[in-house]
Amino acid sequence: MHIQEIAKDLYYVGVIDHSLKVFDVAILTEYGTSYNSYLLRTKEGFLLFEGSKEAFGEEQIAHIEEICPLKEISYLFVTHTEPDHSGAIHLLLEKNPELTVVASGPALMNLQKILRRPFKKVQMTPGKDMEIGGYTFSFVPGTNLHWPDVMFTYIHELKALVSCDAFGAHFASDAVFLSKEPDKEGYYKALRYYFENIMGPFPSFVIKACDLVEKLDISLILPGHGCIIDENPMEQVRLYRRLAEEGLPKNDPNLVTICAASAYGYTKELAERTAKFLEERGKEVRLHIIDALNYQEEKPLVLQDILHSGMFLLGSPTLAGDAIVLFYDILNGLPWTKAQGKTASAFGDYGWSGEAVPNLSERLRQLKCRVLPGFRANFRMDEAQEEEFSRWLESLLA
Ligand SMILES: Cc1cc2nc3c(=O)[nH]c(=O)nc-3n(C[C@H](O)[C@H](O)[C@H](O)COP(=O)(O)O)c2cc1C
C-alpha cells in the first residue's frame, strides 16, 4: 500500500500509474509515472499539496479519505497547473467548496481558466511566508520549470520542498521513497530522459531555481512525479544543475557549425568552400555532411556543436519544393530557448524553384536566431553567382 506517513503528520496520498506508455503526446514513459500528492495534518486542519490528473481524481480522493474526510482539508497548495496535476481539482472543489487554493499569481490565473468557476484563493509570494496550524511555508520561484506558473513551497518544520515537476521523473515506484527503490539504474535512466524532454529546453531557468533551492536546508524533496527524494536531496538538485549546465548554449563567437546534405555534390561543395573560407579567417569550423544513413549518429553531434557555436549554417539542396526533412528534425531538437542569440544562415543548391533556403531561413527566424540572408546556387554556379557567393561568405563575418 502506497498511502503512508512519510514524516511526522505528512502523508503520501498520490496515485501510481504503472501502465502509462506516453505522457504529453510525445514523451515515452517506459517506467510509467505517478501523480504525487501529500497531506499535512496541522492544528488548523489538513493541507493538501498537489491535485491530480482528471482520470485519477476519484482515486486520489479515496487515498485522502483514508487519512481524513475531504471536508477537513482547508488549503490546497498548487505548485504548477498542468492538467496532470490540476485536471481533478474540480472534483476536490465540488466536494469541498470551502477549500482555499494557494498558488502563484500565474497559476491562479491558469486555474481560473481550467476550472471556470469561482474558488477561494491565496497568492503565493516569495518573501511573504504563510503560517498555518504551527507550520511555516516559504515560496520559491521555479519559473519556467517547465511552465511559467511554477512556485515551490518550502515547509520549514519538515525541511521539505514541494517541487512538483522539478527534481522528479516519470517513474512508477511501489517503494515510493528513492532510498527504498530497488531499481536505481532504471530510476536515473528515467530521470535523465525526463530532464532532457521536459526541463532540457530551459537550462538557464533550471540553474536559477537550483541557486535558490541550494540556499535551503532540505532533508526531503516531495516531487509531483516519481520517488520522494529522502536521501541526499541536494545530490538531486546538483544532478539537475549538472544536466542543465550541459545543455546551456555556449555561443562561442569563434566556433561555427556547418551542417549540410547534398544529393549530387553541389551543396556539399558550397559547404566545404564555406568551411575553408571561415577557417582561413581564423574561425574554428565543425563540418557535418549528413544523409539518411549517418543521420542517427550525426544528429546529437550536430546539435551539440550548434549549442556551443556562436554561428551555425545549414546547407540543403531543394528537393520536392523544400529543404531535406532531416534539417527540420535537427531544428526540432533545438528549442528557441537555446537557438536565441545565435547567428544563423541557410545555403544550398537548386534546380528550378529553390525553396530550401527561404524555408530554412523562415524556421531559423521562428527560433529567434539572428538570421543572415541566405545563399542559393542554381545547378553549377556561373561567374555572377561565384561573385554573389564570395559576398555571402564575407557577410558571414560582418
Ligand atoms: C528528387 C529530386 C527532387 C528535386 N526537386 C526540386 C525542386 O522541387 N525544386 C528545385 O529547385 N530543385 C529540385 N531538384 C533539383 C536539385 O535541387 C538540384 O539537382 C540541385 O543541384 C541538387 O543539389 P545537390 O547536388 O547539392 O544535391 C530536385 C532534385 C531531385 C533529385
Ligand SMILES: [Fe+2]
Ligand atoms: Fe508539467
Ligand SMILES: [Fe+2]
Ligand atoms: Fe507533471
